[in-house]
Amino acid sequence: MQAEARFAAGLLDPSAPVPEQVRDQAPRRYAVYRNNVTVGLVKALEANFPAVRRLLGEAYFAGLARAFAQRHPPESPLLFHYGAAFPAYLAAQDDLSGFPYLADVARVEQGWRRAYHAADVQVLEAADLALAADRLMTLRFKPHPATFVLASSYAVHAILSANRGGDGVVADPARPQAVLITRPAHDVIVTALPAEQHAFLAALIDGAQLAEAAERGFAAGESFDLAGTIRLMVEAGVFQSLITQDGT
Amino acid sequence: MSNTSTRRVFTAAMLATAVTAAISASAVTSSSPAAAAEKEKCFGVAMAGKNDCAAGAGTTCAGTSKVDFQGNSWKYVEKGTCTSMMIDGGRKGSLEPLTRDLPA
Known part of the structure:
Protein backbone atom coordinates (compact mmCIF):
# COMPACT_ATOMS: atom_id res chain seq x y z
CA MET A 1 0.00 0.00 0.00
CA PRO A 100 -40.94 8.28 2.78
CA TYR A 101 -40.47 11.60 0.94
CA LEU A 102 -37.01 12.27 2.36
CA ALA A 103 -34.93 10.80 -0.46
CA ASP A 104 -36.83 12.81 -3.10
CA VAL A 105 -36.42 16.00 -1.07
CA ALA A 106 -32.68 15.28 -0.94
CA ARG A 107 -32.64 14.70 -4.72
CA VAL A 108 -34.29 18.06 -5.29
CA GLU A 109 -31.80 19.80 -2.97
CA GLN A 110 -29.04 18.21 -5.00
CA GLY A 111 -30.67 19.41 -8.21
CA TRP A 112 -30.84 22.90 -6.74
CA ARG A 113 -27.14 22.88 -5.93
CA ARG A 114 -26.13 21.55 -9.34
CA ALA A 115 -28.25 24.25 -10.95
CA TYR A 116 -26.60 26.94 -8.84
CA HIS A 117 -23.13 25.83 -9.89
CA ALA A 118 -23.96 24.96 -13.51
CA ALA A 119 -22.17 26.79 -16.31
CA ASP A 120 -23.53 30.16 -17.43
CA VAL A 121 -25.13 29.35 -20.77
CA GLN A 122 -27.41 31.38 -23.00
CA VAL A 123 -31.03 30.20 -22.81
CA LEU A 124 -33.39 29.48 -25.69
CA GLU A 125 -35.27 32.65 -26.66
CA ALA A 126 -38.79 32.98 -28.00
CA ALA A 127 -37.24 34.26 -31.24
CA ASP A 128 -35.46 30.91 -31.74
CA LEU A 129 -38.88 29.24 -31.86
CA ALA A 130 -40.28 31.85 -34.23
CA LEU A 131 -37.42 31.21 -36.66
CA ALA A 132 -38.16 27.47 -36.65
CA ALA A 133 -41.89 27.88 -37.40
CA ASP A 134 -41.62 25.71 -40.54
CA ARG A 135 -40.45 22.58 -38.68
CA LEU A 136 -42.20 22.72 -35.30
CA MET A 137 -43.38 19.09 -35.35
CA THR A 138 -39.86 17.68 -35.35
CA LEU A 139 -38.11 20.29 -33.20
CA ARG A 140 -35.79 18.93 -30.54
CA PHE A 141 -34.13 20.89 -27.75
CA LYS A 142 -30.80 20.89 -25.95
CA PRO A 143 -31.35 21.15 -22.16
CA HIS A 144 -29.68 23.98 -20.25
CA PRO A 145 -26.96 22.55 -17.93
CA ALA A 146 -28.86 23.82 -14.86
CA THR A 147 -32.13 22.07 -15.75
CA PHE A 148 -33.46 19.41 -13.36
CA VAL A 149 -36.89 17.71 -13.21
CA LEU A 150 -38.24 15.17 -10.78
CA ALA A 151 -41.70 13.64 -10.42
CA SER A 152 -42.36 12.36 -6.92
CA SER A 153 -45.17 10.44 -5.24
CA TYR A 154 -44.96 13.13 -2.54
CA ALA A 155 -45.44 16.87 -2.45
CA VAL A 156 -41.71 17.58 -2.80
CA HIS A 157 -42.10 21.18 -3.91
CA ALA A 158 -44.32 22.04 -0.94
CA ILE A 159 -42.08 20.15 1.49
CA LEU A 160 -38.95 21.81 0.13
CA SER A 161 -40.24 25.37 0.25
CA ALA A 162 -41.75 24.86 3.73
CA ASN A 163 -38.38 23.64 5.01
CA ARG A 164 -36.08 26.09 3.25
CA GLY A 165 -37.14 29.34 4.87
CA GLY A 166 -40.85 28.53 5.28
CA ASP A 167 -42.69 27.61 8.45
CA GLY A 168 -42.14 23.87 7.99
CA VAL A 169 -45.85 23.08 7.73
CA VAL A 170 -47.10 20.99 4.79
CA ALA A 171 -50.82 20.24 4.87
CA ASP A 172 -50.83 17.17 2.66
CA PRO A 173 -47.39 15.69 1.93
CA ALA A 174 -48.75 12.42 0.50
CA ARG A 175 -49.82 13.77 -2.90
CA PRO A 176 -47.83 13.43 -6.12
CA GLN A 177 -45.97 16.53 -7.19
CA ALA A 178 -43.33 17.24 -9.80
CA VAL A 179 -40.70 19.93 -9.59
CA LEU A 180 -38.65 21.84 -12.17
CA ILE A 181 -35.39 23.59 -11.35
CA THR A 182 -33.79 26.05 -13.75
CA ARG A 183 -31.35 28.92 -13.65
CA PRO A 184 -31.93 31.26 -16.59
CA ALA A 185 -29.68 33.98 -15.11
CA HIS A 186 -28.13 34.24 -11.65
CA ASP A 187 -31.02 32.96 -9.60
CA VAL A 188 -32.16 29.35 -9.22
CA ILE A 189 -35.90 29.00 -9.90
CA VAL A 190 -37.91 26.15 -8.36
CA THR A 191 -41.30 25.55 -10.01
CA ALA A 192 -44.03 23.06 -9.10
CA LEU A 193 -45.26 21.25 -12.22
CA PRO A 194 -48.67 19.65 -12.85
CA ALA A 195 -48.34 16.07 -14.11
CA GLU A 196 -49.09 17.05 -17.74
CA GLN A 197 -46.42 19.74 -17.79
CA HIS A 198 -43.91 17.33 -16.29
CA ALA A 199 -44.74 14.67 -18.90
CA PHE A 200 -44.23 17.20 -21.70
CA LEU A 201 -41.00 18.73 -20.38
CA ALA A 202 -39.46 15.41 -19.30
CA ALA A 203 -40.06 14.05 -22.82
CA LEU A 204 -38.42 17.11 -24.41
CA ILE A 205 -35.47 16.91 -22.00
CA ASP A 206 -35.05 13.25 -22.99
CA GLY A 207 -34.76 14.36 -26.61
CA ALA A 208 -38.29 13.73 -27.89
CA GLN A 209 -39.61 15.79 -30.80
CA LEU A 210 -42.03 18.60 -29.94
CA ALA A 211 -45.09 16.83 -31.43
CA GLU A 212 -44.36 13.65 -29.51
CA ALA A 213 -43.79 15.53 -26.25
CA ALA A 214 -47.12 17.33 -26.73
CA GLU A 215 -48.85 13.95 -27.19
CA ARG A 216 -47.32 12.82 -23.88
CA GLY A 217 -48.59 15.95 -22.18
CA PHE A 218 -52.17 15.35 -23.35
CA ALA A 219 -51.89 11.65 -22.51
CA ALA A 220 -51.10 12.67 -18.90
CA GLY A 221 -54.11 14.96 -18.69
CA GLU A 222 -56.73 16.34 -21.08
CA SER A 223 -56.42 19.76 -19.43
CA PHE A 224 -52.80 20.11 -20.59
CA ASP A 225 -52.04 23.75 -21.46
CA LEU A 226 -49.60 23.37 -24.34
CA ALA A 227 -49.13 27.09 -25.09
CA GLY A 228 -48.74 27.93 -21.39
CA THR A 229 -46.16 25.22 -20.92
CA ILE A 230 -44.14 26.33 -23.94
CA ARG A 231 -44.20 29.84 -22.49
CA LEU A 232 -43.05 28.50 -19.10
CA MET A 233 -40.27 26.53 -20.76
CA VAL A 234 -38.93 29.65 -22.51
CA GLU A 235 -39.26 31.95 -19.51
CA ALA A 236 -37.78 29.48 -17.02
CA GLY A 237 -34.85 28.72 -19.35
CA VAL A 238 -35.29 24.93 -19.50
CA PHE A 239 -33.37 24.71 -22.78
CA GLN A 240 -30.30 26.40 -24.19
CA SER A 241 -30.91 25.90 -27.91
CA LEU A 242 -32.63 23.96 -30.66
CA ILE A 243 -30.97 20.79 -31.88
CA THR A 244 -30.51 21.23 -35.61
CA GLN A 245 -31.25 18.49 -38.14
CA ASP A 246 -27.64 17.31 -38.27
CA GLY A 247 -27.79 16.59 -34.55
CA THR A 248 -25.76 19.43 -33.02
CA MET B 1 -65.62 6.20 -26.25
CA SER B 2 -63.12 4.24 -28.29
CA ASN B 3 -59.38 4.60 -28.10
CA THR B 4 -59.13 6.10 -31.53
CA SER B 5 -61.52 8.92 -30.70
CA THR B 6 -59.71 9.93 -27.47
CA ARG B 7 -56.27 9.77 -29.03
CA ARG B 8 -55.16 13.19 -30.10
CA VAL B 9 -53.25 13.54 -33.32
CA PHE B 10 -51.21 16.65 -33.66
CA THR B 11 -51.07 18.63 -36.78
CA ALA B 12 -48.45 21.20 -37.62
CA ALA B 13 -51.18 23.84 -37.55
CA MET B 14 -52.18 23.01 -33.98
CA LEU B 15 -48.59 23.20 -32.80
CA ALA B 16 -48.05 26.44 -34.67
CA THR B 17 -51.07 27.96 -32.93
CA ALA B 18 -49.78 26.96 -29.50
CA VAL B 19 -46.23 28.17 -30.18
CA THR B 20 -47.48 31.48 -31.57
CA ALA B 21 -49.65 32.01 -28.49
CA ALA B 22 -46.74 31.12 -26.21
CA ILE B 23 -44.28 33.45 -27.93
CA SER B 24 -46.61 36.44 -28.06
CA ALA B 25 -47.60 36.01 -24.40
CA SER B 26 -44.01 35.81 -23.24
CA ALA B 27 -43.13 38.96 -25.14
CA VAL B 28 -45.89 40.79 -23.26
CA THR B 29 -44.95 39.58 -19.80
CA SER B 30 -41.33 40.66 -20.45
CA SER B 31 -39.98 38.37 -17.76
CA SER B 32 -37.61 37.00 -20.37
CA PRO B 33 -34.27 35.61 -19.21
CA ALA B 34 -32.50 38.42 -21.03
CA ALA B 35 -34.24 40.94 -18.77
CA ALA B 36 -33.55 38.85 -15.66
CA ALA B 37 -29.86 38.73 -16.54
CA GLU B 38 -29.53 42.47 -16.25
CA LYS B 39 -28.00 42.43 -12.79
CA GLU B 40 -24.75 43.74 -11.43
CA LYS B 41 -22.51 42.88 -8.49
CA CYS B 42 -22.81 45.68 -5.94
CA PHE B 43 -20.27 46.02 -3.13
CA GLY B 44 -21.02 47.47 0.29
CA VAL B 45 -24.81 47.11 0.31
CA ALA B 46 -25.51 43.67 1.81
CA MET B 47 -26.63 43.22 5.42
CA ALA B 48 -24.34 41.05 7.57
CA GLY B 49 -24.53 37.42 6.46
CA LYS B 50 -26.75 38.26 3.49
CA ASN B 51 -24.17 38.70 0.77
CA ASP B 52 -24.73 36.62 -2.37
CA CYS B 53 -23.16 33.31 -3.25
CA ALA B 54 -24.66 31.19 -0.46
CA ALA B 55 -24.72 27.86 -2.21
CA GLY B 56 -23.60 24.96 -0.10
CA ALA B 57 -20.33 23.83 1.33
CA GLY B 58 -16.99 25.04 0.05
CA THR B 59 -18.22 28.31 -1.38
CA THR B 60 -16.04 30.73 0.50
CA CYS B 61 -18.40 33.65 -0.01
CA ALA B 62 -21.51 31.90 1.30
CA GLY B 63 -23.27 34.50 3.42
CA THR B 64 -19.98 35.25 5.13
CA SER B 65 -20.14 39.02 5.53
CA LYS B 66 -19.70 39.95 9.18
CA VAL B 67 -21.03 43.49 9.33
CA ASP B 68 -23.82 45.39 7.63
CA PHE B 69 -22.81 47.04 4.35
CA GLN B 70 -19.40 45.29 4.44
CA GLY B 71 -17.31 46.97 1.75
CA ASN B 72 -15.67 43.88 0.28
CA SER B 73 -18.80 41.73 0.02
CA TRP B 74 -21.30 42.02 -2.79
CA LYS B 75 -24.92 41.33 -3.64
CA TYR B 76 -26.70 41.12 -6.99
CA VAL B 77 -28.90 44.13 -7.63
CA GLU B 78 -30.83 45.38 -10.66
CA LYS B 79 -28.43 46.77 -13.22
CA GLY B 80 -27.91 50.50 -12.89
CA THR B 81 -29.19 50.74 -9.30
CA CYS B 82 -26.00 49.92 -7.40
CA THR B 83 -24.33 53.29 -7.12
CA SER B 84 -27.58 55.21 -6.76
CA MET B 85 -29.37 53.19 -4.08
CA MET B 86 -30.00 54.79 -0.70
CA ILE B 87 -28.25 53.08 2.23
CA ASP B 88 -28.12 53.95 5.94
CA GLY B 89 -25.62 56.63 6.93
CA GLY B 90 -25.25 58.21 3.50
CA ARG B 91 -23.25 55.23 2.18
CA LYS B 92 -23.29 54.31 -1.49
CA GLY B 93 -22.86 50.98 -3.25
CA SER B 94 -19.92 50.42 -5.56
CA LEU B 95 -19.15 48.22 -8.57
CA GLU B 96 -15.63 47.72 -7.12
CA PRO B 97 -14.72 46.44 -3.62
CA LEU B 98 -14.64 49.17 -0.96
CA THR B 99 -12.40 49.62 2.07
CA ARG B 100 -15.17 50.93 4.36
CA ASP B 101 -17.09 48.79 6.87
CA LEU B 102 -14.61 45.93 7.01
CA PRO B 103 -14.93 43.54 9.94
CA ALA B 104 -12.45 44.23 12.75
Whole structure:
Protein backbone atom coordinates (compact mmCIF):
# COMPACT_ATOMS: atom_id res chain seq x y z
CA MET A 1 0.00 0.00 0.00
CA GLN A 2 1.27 3.49 -0.81
CA ALA A 3 2.07 5.80 2.11
CA GLU A 4 -0.79 8.16 1.13
CA ALA A 5 -3.25 5.29 0.97
CA ARG A 6 -2.19 4.06 4.41
CA PHE A 7 -2.51 7.59 5.78
CA ALA A 8 -5.95 8.03 4.25
CA ALA A 9 -7.29 4.60 5.19
CA GLY A 10 -7.71 5.47 8.87
CA LEU A 11 -9.02 8.99 8.38
CA LEU A 12 -12.71 8.15 8.29
CA ASP A 13 -12.61 5.40 10.91
CA PRO A 14 -12.01 6.54 14.50
CA SER A 15 -11.37 2.95 15.59
CA ALA A 16 -8.61 2.35 13.03
CA PRO A 17 -5.00 2.38 14.29
CA VAL A 18 -2.86 5.45 13.63
CA PRO A 19 -0.77 4.70 10.49
CA GLU A 20 2.70 3.50 11.40
CA GLN A 21 4.58 6.19 9.45
CA VAL A 22 3.02 8.81 11.80
CA ARG A 23 5.63 9.18 14.59
CA ASP A 24 6.63 11.21 17.66
CA GLN A 25 4.05 13.92 18.50
CA ALA A 26 2.13 13.16 15.36
CA PRO A 27 -0.34 10.48 16.52
CA ARG A 28 -2.28 12.99 18.59
CA ARG A 29 -2.22 15.43 15.68
CA TYR A 30 -3.39 12.68 13.37
CA ALA A 31 -6.36 12.16 15.70
CA VAL A 32 -7.19 15.87 15.53
CA TYR A 33 -6.95 15.79 11.75
CA ARG A 34 -9.07 12.64 11.57
CA ASN A 35 -11.77 14.36 13.60
CA ASN A 36 -11.63 17.47 11.41
CA VAL A 37 -12.04 15.45 8.22
CA THR A 38 -15.29 13.88 9.43
CA VAL A 39 -16.60 17.13 10.90
CA GLY A 40 -15.85 18.89 7.61
CA LEU A 41 -17.85 16.33 5.65
CA VAL A 42 -20.76 16.51 8.12
CA LYS A 43 -20.76 20.32 7.78
CA ALA A 44 -20.80 19.94 4.01
CA LEU A 45 -23.88 17.73 4.17
CA GLU A 46 -25.57 20.20 6.53
CA ALA A 47 -24.92 23.02 4.08
CA ASN A 48 -25.94 20.97 1.05
CA PHE A 49 -29.18 19.46 2.42
CA PRO A 50 -30.74 22.15 4.64
CA ALA A 51 -34.36 20.98 4.18
CA VAL A 52 -33.49 17.35 5.00
CA ARG A 53 -31.67 18.58 8.09
CA ARG A 54 -34.65 20.61 9.22
CA LEU A 55 -37.01 17.66 8.65
CA LEU A 56 -34.88 15.29 10.72
CA GLY A 57 -33.66 17.71 13.37
CA GLU A 58 -30.07 18.82 13.86
CA ALA A 59 -28.98 16.06 16.25
CA TYR A 60 -30.39 13.17 14.24
CA PHE A 61 -29.09 14.63 10.99
CA ALA A 62 -25.59 15.05 12.44
CA GLY A 63 -25.46 11.37 13.48
CA LEU A 64 -26.77 10.23 10.12
CA ALA A 65 -24.35 12.50 8.24
CA ARG A 66 -21.41 11.17 10.27
CA ALA A 67 -22.36 7.57 9.50
CA PHE A 68 -22.71 8.47 5.79
CA ALA A 69 -19.37 10.31 5.72
CA GLN A 70 -17.53 7.33 7.19
CA ARG A 71 -18.79 5.12 4.36
CA HIS A 72 -18.63 7.64 1.52
CA PRO A 73 -15.36 9.55 1.13
CA PRO A 74 -15.71 12.60 -1.17
CA GLU A 75 -15.18 11.86 -4.85
CA SER A 76 -14.32 15.46 -5.69
CA PRO A 77 -12.31 18.16 -3.90
CA LEU A 78 -15.32 20.45 -4.51
CA LEU A 79 -17.32 20.02 -1.32
CA PHE A 80 -20.44 21.63 -2.77
CA HIS A 81 -20.73 18.45 -4.85
CA TYR A 82 -20.46 16.24 -1.77
CA GLY A 83 -23.36 13.92 -1.04
CA ALA A 84 -24.26 12.54 -4.47
CA ALA A 85 -25.01 9.18 -2.81
CA PHE A 86 -26.85 10.74 0.14
CA PRO A 87 -30.41 10.48 -1.29
CA ALA A 88 -30.00 6.75 -1.95
CA TYR A 89 -28.45 6.34 1.50
CA LEU A 90 -31.51 8.02 3.07
CA ALA A 91 -33.85 5.78 1.08
CA ALA A 92 -32.07 2.68 2.40
CA GLN A 93 -32.43 3.59 6.10
CA ASP A 94 -35.09 1.42 7.76
CA ASP A 95 -35.29 3.89 10.64
CA LEU A 96 -36.52 6.57 8.25
CA SER A 97 -39.55 4.68 6.93
CA GLY A 98 -41.72 7.38 8.56
CA PHE A 99 -40.18 9.90 6.14
CA PRO A 100 -40.94 8.28 2.78
CA TYR A 101 -40.47 11.60 0.94
CA LEU A 102 -37.01 12.27 2.36
CA ALA A 103 -34.93 10.80 -0.46
CA ASP A 104 -36.83 12.81 -3.10
CA VAL A 105 -36.42 16.00 -1.07
CA ALA A 106 -32.68 15.28 -0.94
CA ARG A 107 -32.64 14.70 -4.72
CA VAL A 108 -34.29 18.06 -5.29
CA GLU A 109 -31.80 19.80 -2.97
CA GLN A 110 -29.04 18.21 -5.00
CA GLY A 111 -30.67 19.41 -8.21
CA TRP A 112 -30.84 22.90 -6.74
CA ARG A 113 -27.14 22.88 -5.93
CA ARG A 114 -26.13 21.55 -9.34
CA ALA A 115 -28.25 24.25 -10.95
CA TYR A 116 -26.60 26.94 -8.84
CA HIS A 117 -23.13 25.83 -9.89
CA ALA A 118 -23.96 24.96 -13.51
CA ALA A 119 -22.17 26.79 -16.31
CA ASP A 120 -23.53 30.16 -17.43
CA VAL A 121 -25.13 29.35 -20.77
CA GLN A 122 -27.41 31.38 -23.00
CA VAL A 123 -31.03 30.20 -22.81
CA LEU A 124 -33.39 29.48 -25.69
CA GLU A 125 -35.27 32.65 -26.66
CA ALA A 126 -38.79 32.98 -28.00
CA ALA A 127 -37.24 34.26 -31.24
CA ASP A 128 -35.46 30.91 -31.74
CA LEU A 129 -38.88 29.24 -31.86
CA ALA A 130 -40.28 31.85 -34.23
CA LEU A 131 -37.42 31.21 -36.66
CA ALA A 132 -38.16 27.47 -36.65
CA ALA A 133 -41.89 27.88 -37.40
CA ASP A 134 -41.62 25.71 -40.54
CA ARG A 135 -40.45 22.58 -38.68
CA LEU A 136 -42.20 22.72 -35.30
CA MET A 137 -43.38 19.09 -35.35
CA THR A 138 -39.86 17.68 -35.35
CA LEU A 139 -38.11 20.29 -33.20
CA ARG A 140 -35.79 18.93 -30.54
CA PHE A 141 -34.13 20.89 -27.75
CA LYS A 142 -30.80 20.89 -25.95
CA PRO A 143 -31.35 21.15 -22.16
CA HIS A 144 -29.68 23.98 -20.25
CA PRO A 145 -26.96 22.55 -17.93
CA ALA A 146 -28.86 23.82 -14.86
CA THR A 147 -32.13 22.07 -15.75
CA PHE A 148 -33.46 19.41 -13.36
CA VAL A 149 -36.89 17.71 -13.21
CA LEU A 150 -38.24 15.17 -10.78
CA ALA A 151 -41.70 13.64 -10.42
CA SER A 152 -42.36 12.36 -6.92
CA SER A 153 -45.17 10.44 -5.24
CA TYR A 154 -44.96 13.13 -2.54
CA ALA A 155 -45.44 16.87 -2.45
CA VAL A 156 -41.71 17.58 -2.80
CA HIS A 157 -42.10 21.18 -3.91
CA ALA A 158 -44.32 22.04 -0.94
CA ILE A 159 -42.08 20.15 1.49
CA LEU A 160 -38.95 21.81 0.13
CA SER A 161 -40.24 25.37 0.25
CA ALA A 162 -41.75 24.86 3.73
CA ASN A 163 -38.38 23.64 5.01
CA ARG A 164 -36.08 26.09 3.25
CA GLY A 165 -37.14 29.34 4.87
CA GLY A 166 -40.85 28.53 5.28
CA ASP A 167 -42.69 27.61 8.45
CA GLY A 168 -42.14 23.87 7.99
CA VAL A 169 -45.85 23.08 7.73
CA VAL A 170 -47.10 20.99 4.79
CA ALA A 171 -50.82 20.24 4.87
CA ASP A 172 -50.83 17.17 2.66
CA PRO A 173 -47.39 15.69 1.93
CA ALA A 174 -48.75 12.42 0.50
CA ARG A 175 -49.82 13.77 -2.90
CA PRO A 176 -47.83 13.43 -6.12
CA GLN A 177 -45.97 16.53 -7.19
CA ALA A 178 -43.33 17.24 -9.80
CA VAL A 179 -40.70 19.93 -9.59
CA LEU A 180 -38.65 21.84 -12.17
CA ILE A 181 -35.39 23.59 -11.35
CA THR A 182 -33.79 26.05 -13.75
CA ARG A 183 -31.35 28.92 -13.65
CA PRO A 184 -31.93 31.26 -16.59
CA ALA A 185 -29.68 33.98 -15.11
CA HIS A 186 -28.13 34.24 -11.65
CA ASP A 187 -31.02 32.96 -9.60
CA VAL A 188 -32.16 29.35 -9.22
CA ILE A 189 -35.90 29.00 -9.90
CA VAL A 190 -37.91 26.15 -8.36
CA THR A 191 -41.30 25.55 -10.01
CA ALA A 192 -44.03 23.06 -9.10
CA LEU A 193 -45.26 21.25 -12.22
CA PRO A 194 -48.67 19.65 -12.85
CA ALA A 195 -48.34 16.07 -14.11
CA GLU A 196 -49.09 17.05 -17.74
CA GLN A 197 -46.42 19.74 -17.79
CA HIS A 198 -43.91 17.33 -16.29
CA ALA A 199 -44.74 14.67 -18.90
CA PHE A 200 -44.23 17.20 -21.70
CA LEU A 201 -41.00 18.73 -20.38
CA ALA A 202 -39.46 15.41 -19.30
CA ALA A 203 -40.06 14.05 -22.82
CA LEU A 204 -38.42 17.11 -24.41
CA ILE A 205 -35.47 16.91 -22.00
CA ASP A 206 -35.05 13.25 -22.99
CA GLY A 207 -34.76 14.36 -26.61
CA ALA A 208 -38.29 13.73 -27.89
CA GLN A 209 -39.61 15.79 -30.80
CA LEU A 210 -42.03 18.60 -29.94
CA ALA A 211 -45.09 16.83 -31.43
CA GLU A 212 -44.36 13.65 -29.51
CA ALA A 213 -43.79 15.53 -26.25
CA ALA A 214 -47.12 17.33 -26.73
CA GLU A 215 -48.85 13.95 -27.19
CA ARG A 216 -47.32 12.82 -23.88
CA GLY A 217 -48.59 15.95 -22.18
CA PHE A 218 -52.17 15.35 -23.35
CA ALA A 219 -51.89 11.65 -22.51
CA ALA A 220 -51.10 12.67 -18.90
CA GLY A 221 -54.11 14.96 -18.69
CA GLU A 222 -56.73 16.34 -21.08
CA SER A 223 -56.42 19.76 -19.43
CA PHE A 224 -52.80 20.11 -20.59
CA ASP A 225 -52.04 23.75 -21.46
CA LEU A 226 -49.60 23.37 -24.34
CA ALA A 227 -49.13 27.09 -25.09
CA GLY A 228 -48.74 27.93 -21.39
CA THR A 229 -46.16 25.22 -20.92
CA ILE A 230 -44.14 26.33 -23.94
CA ARG A 231 -44.20 29.84 -22.49
CA LEU A 232 -43.05 28.50 -19.10
CA MET A 233 -40.27 26.53 -20.76
CA VAL A 234 -38.93 29.65 -22.51
CA GLU A 235 -39.26 31.95 -19.51
CA ALA A 236 -37.78 29.48 -17.02
CA GLY A 237 -34.85 28.72 -19.35
CA VAL A 238 -35.29 24.93 -19.50
CA PHE A 239 -33.37 24.71 -22.78
CA GLN A 240 -30.30 26.40 -24.19
CA SER A 241 -30.91 25.90 -27.91
CA LEU A 242 -32.63 23.96 -30.66
CA ILE A 243 -30.97 20.79 -31.88
CA THR A 244 -30.51 21.23 -35.61
CA GLN A 245 -31.25 18.49 -38.14
CA ASP A 246 -27.64 17.31 -38.27
CA GLY A 247 -27.79 16.59 -34.55
CA THR A 248 -25.76 19.43 -33.02
CA MET B 1 -65.62 6.20 -26.25
CA SER B 2 -63.12 4.24 -28.29
CA ASN B 3 -59.38 4.60 -28.10
CA THR B 4 -59.13 6.10 -31.53
CA SER B 5 -61.52 8.92 -30.70
CA THR B 6 -59.71 9.93 -27.47
CA ARG B 7 -56.27 9.77 -29.03
CA ARG B 8 -55.16 13.19 -30.10
CA VAL B 9 -53.25 13.54 -33.32
CA PHE B 10 -51.21 16.65 -33.66
CA THR B 11 -51.07 18.63 -36.78
CA ALA B 12 -48.45 21.20 -37.62
CA ALA B 13 -51.18 23.84 -37.55
CA MET B 14 -52.18 23.01 -33.98
CA LEU B 15 -48.59 23.20 -32.80
CA ALA B 16 -48.05 26.44 -34.67
CA THR B 17 -51.07 27.96 -32.93
CA ALA B 18 -49.78 26.96 -29.50
CA VAL B 19 -46.23 28.17 -30.18
CA THR B 20 -47.48 31.48 -31.57
CA ALA B 21 -49.65 32.01 -28.49
CA ALA B 22 -46.74 31.12 -26.21
CA ILE B 23 -44.28 33.45 -27.93
CA SER B 24 -46.61 36.44 -28.06
CA ALA B 25 -47.60 36.01 -24.40
CA SER B 26 -44.01 35.81 -23.24
CA ALA B 27 -43.13 38.96 -25.14
CA VAL B 28 -45.89 40.79 -23.26
CA THR B 29 -44.95 39.58 -19.80
CA SER B 30 -41.33 40.66 -20.45
CA SER B 31 -39.98 38.37 -17.76
CA SER B 32 -37.61 37.00 -20.37
CA PRO B 33 -34.27 35.61 -19.21
CA ALA B 34 -32.50 38.42 -21.03
CA ALA B 35 -34.24 40.94 -18.77
CA ALA B 36 -33.55 38.85 -15.66
CA ALA B 37 -29.86 38.73 -16.54
CA GLU B 38 -29.53 42.47 -16.25
CA LYS B 39 -28.00 42.43 -12.79
CA GLU B 40 -24.75 43.74 -11.43
CA LYS B 41 -22.51 42.88 -8.49
CA CYS B 42 -22.81 45.68 -5.94
CA PHE B 43 -20.27 46.02 -3.13
CA GLY B 44 -21.02 47.47 0.29
CA VAL B 45 -24.81 47.11 0.31
CA ALA B 46 -25.51 43.67 1.81
CA MET B 47 -26.63 43.22 5.42
CA ALA B 48 -24.34 41.05 7.57
CA GLY B 49 -24.53 37.42 6.46
CA LYS B 50 -26.75 38.26 3.49
CA ASN B 51 -24.17 38.70 0.77
CA ASP B 52 -24.73 36.62 -2.37
CA CYS B 53 -23.16 33.31 -3.25
CA ALA B 54 -24.66 31.19 -0.46
CA ALA B 55 -24.72 27.86 -2.21
CA GLY B 56 -23.60 24.96 -0.10
CA ALA B 57 -20.33 23.83 1.33
CA GLY B 58 -16.99 25.04 0.05
CA THR B 59 -18.22 28.31 -1.38
CA THR B 60 -16.04 30.73 0.50
CA CYS B 61 -18.40 33.65 -0.01
CA ALA B 62 -21.51 31.90 1.30
CA GLY B 63 -23.27 34.50 3.42
CA THR B 64 -19.98 35.25 5.13
CA SER B 65 -20.14 39.02 5.53
CA LYS B 66 -19.70 39.95 9.18
CA VAL B 67 -21.03 43.49 9.33
CA ASP B 68 -23.82 45.39 7.63
CA PHE B 69 -22.81 47.04 4.35
CA GLN B 70 -19.40 45.29 4.44
CA GLY B 71 -17.31 46.97 1.75
CA ASN B 72 -15.67 43.88 0.28
CA SER B 73 -18.80 41.73 0.02
CA TRP B 74 -21.30 42.02 -2.79
CA LYS B 75 -24.92 41.33 -3.64
CA TYR B 76 -26.70 41.12 -6.99
CA VAL B 77 -28.90 44.13 -7.63
CA GLU B 78 -30.83 45.38 -10.66
CA LYS B 79 -28.43 46.77 -13.22
CA GLY B 80 -27.91 50.50 -12.89
CA THR B 81 -29.19 50.74 -9.30
CA CYS B 82 -26.00 49.92 -7.40
CA THR B 83 -24.33 53.29 -7.12
CA SER B 84 -27.58 55.21 -6.76
CA MET B 85 -29.37 53.19 -4.08
CA MET B 86 -30.00 54.79 -0.70
CA ILE B 87 -28.25 53.08 2.23
CA ASP B 88 -28.12 53.95 5.94
CA GLY B 89 -25.62 56.63 6.93
CA GLY B 90 -25.25 58.21 3.50
CA ARG B 91 -23.25 55.23 2.18
CA LYS B 92 -23.29 54.31 -1.49
CA GLY B 93 -22.86 50.98 -3.25
CA SER B 94 -19.92 50.42 -5.56
CA LEU B 95 -19.15 48.22 -8.57
CA GLU B 96 -15.63 47.72 -7.12
CA PRO B 97 -14.72 46.44 -3.62
CA LEU B 98 -14.64 49.17 -0.96
CA THR B 99 -12.40 49.62 2.07
CA ARG B 100 -15.17 50.93 4.36
CA ASP B 101 -17.09 48.79 6.87
CA LEU B 102 -14.61 45.93 7.01
CA PRO B 103 -14.93 43.54 9.94
CA ALA B 104 -12.45 44.23 12.75
